[in-house]
Amino acid sequence: MDISVVVPLYNEAESLPELTAWIARVMKEHDFSYEVIFVDDGSTDDSWKVISGLAKEYPSVKGVSFRRNYGKSPALNTGFKEAQGDVVITMDADLQDSPDEIPELYRMVVRDGYDLVSGWKQKRYDPLSKTIPTKLFNATARRVSGIKNLHDFNCGLKAYRHEVVKHIEVYGDMHRYIPYLAKNAGFTRIGEKVVKHQARKYGSTKFGLDRFVNGYLDLATLWFTGKFGAKPMHFFGLLGSLMFIIGFISVMVVGFGKLYQMYSGQPYILVTDSPYFYLALTMMLLGTMLFLTGFIGELIVRNSPSRNHYEIKETI
Ligand code: UDP
Ligand code: MG
Secondary structure, eight states, rough: OOOOEEEEESSTTTTTTHHHHHHHHHHHHHTTTEEEEEEEEEEESSSHHHHHHHHOTTTTTEEOOOOOOHHHHHHHHHHHOOSSSEEEOOOOSSOOOOOOHHHHHHHHHHHHHHHHHEEEEESOOOOOOHHHHHHHHHHHHHHOOOTTTTTTEEEEEEEHHHHHHHHHHOTTGGGGEEEEEEEOOOOOOOEEEEBBBBOOOOSOOOOOHHHHHHHHHHHHHHHHHHHHOOOOOHHHHHHHHHHHHHHHHHHHHHHHHHHHHHHHHOOOOOOGOOOHHHHHHHHHHHHHHHHHHHHHHHHHHHHHHHTTOOOOOOOO
């Protein structure tokens, strides 16, 4: 099979028939063999009923229905597990992404050899309250992930080589950083294509402004787990040792300073009367705690079933 189109959706009943017809038209024009996998993320409207109807009408439509609303990432992850096509395309259900982009995305993966091609909504039809924070978000994501050529990490329209979706795990709200996940999994040929974007036709957006706060927190998590996930002591140990040493030296300075003043007959104050003593003490305590966090982290890693799981590309 050439293409799997994975569509996560939550309460998008009105858009689905139009989207399906449009995808089918594009696929037919280009003679692709394909499947459309709708992952209904616990919709409370008629979405699932509509999908069941579409599955009868179109043999290439498949559907998975969650018992409750888990989020876009779990929906994508489930779709990825099901996908059988050589190229997997993800696309939002709300008709903001255009199926007309599919043939070119397919070509970029198959002919140009990209592992992942991300859409770039260069001209966006979203409110300003969303487009401005998005710019900032993408700049940060580029820096942290080191994927310098992407302008739009969270674009719903993306194409993947089959292996990529089978080797990454999208969980929580990590759909915003799939290129980073792919890079961490060793898929580094990541490209971009400018895509058409449209205003939402039916329904309303499913994400509020909290997406930006959560987005930054998730980025911090990814940076940390990518760099230190397998060796937490290298992070906590270094930080803890540094803090402890600085604290220790400071305590010594305060203590010996007092002794020196005492024996050289100068006026002196009690160590416990100096604010530096308490600062130093706090540093030592925090340092010790960070160090111990490192140990606990190492114990957790040691018990993780995936601690020695590596993705092998080839053997000879
Ligand atoms: N979506 C989902 N589960 C959720 C929230 C959203 O499957 O909990 C789907 C939604 O139906 C749509 C896509 O994710 O197909 C993108 O959502 P939306 O269009 O609301 O986001 P925006 O375009 O505003 O970024
Ligand atoms: Mg949308």
